[in-house]
Amino acid sequence: MHRAMTGGIIAIVAVALWGVASFFGLPSMVHMELAELAARTGYEVKKVEVRGTDKMDDAPVYTIALGQVDRSMLNVDLSAVQHDIARLSWVKEARVFRRLPETLVVDIIERTPAAVWQYKGLLTLIDESGVVLEPVVPGKQPALPLLIGENANRQAPRFAQLMEAAPALKPTLLGATWVGNRRWDVQFQxxxxxxxxxGDELAAAALVDFARLDGTHRLLGRGIQRFDMRDPDKFVMRMPKGKTPPAIVDEHRDVTQQPPEPETPASAPQALASRDQG
Structure with missing residues (x-):
């Protein structure tokens, strides 16, 4: 017991001296000797504790942190470990610290999945900033909006902001296609x-107008194929063949009808998939 207490005191003194040496910028050899002394008295990495992971696979985090096992606690480069962990796709923020005498603790703040991005036939999970998190297995797609097209993931923040203009439409949203790297086609469930x-302002204004018209005339779910609001003065509807368009009069836009598409439209998921810009 006396030996254990002595070893603990030596380790504490070594840690204190290491801190002093770091503060005053003493030579690296002094650091190494103090670190080795601390390790010999039990102050070396034996355990790794990862906290804050939920949806992500924490195995890569452990792989990085476990690379420090058996190293003196004082020799662990916390900044380097933290930097490597922060580069993992799911990690929004990471903090690494020592819990003496033998544990390296990693605190993780995960990115939150916000949408699925489809491009060139591949599905990937993205967060609200458009950061790619991981591939999505076909048939196991989460209940999130589907953003389609080249660079659609990079437009995810702008699309989320666009939908905030008409929050009543959010529950009806299936996804959207980023068309020609300049505008959105929105698909409803x-x-x-x-x-x-x-343009963000024109798109938001059109979406607000559509939400107003839908609230007044219950447009969604009536079998209409397509609404076109690209012209700020017009509201164009395309009806299936043989179907009568709803009677709509609007003081802000001229309401017109387009000829029906030649074929029966695909179901909503199929329609979105067919418009992959890849």
Missing amino acids: SGETLALPE
């Missing part, structure tokens, strides 16, 4: 497509 104009 009931199968309709809404073509929005270019």
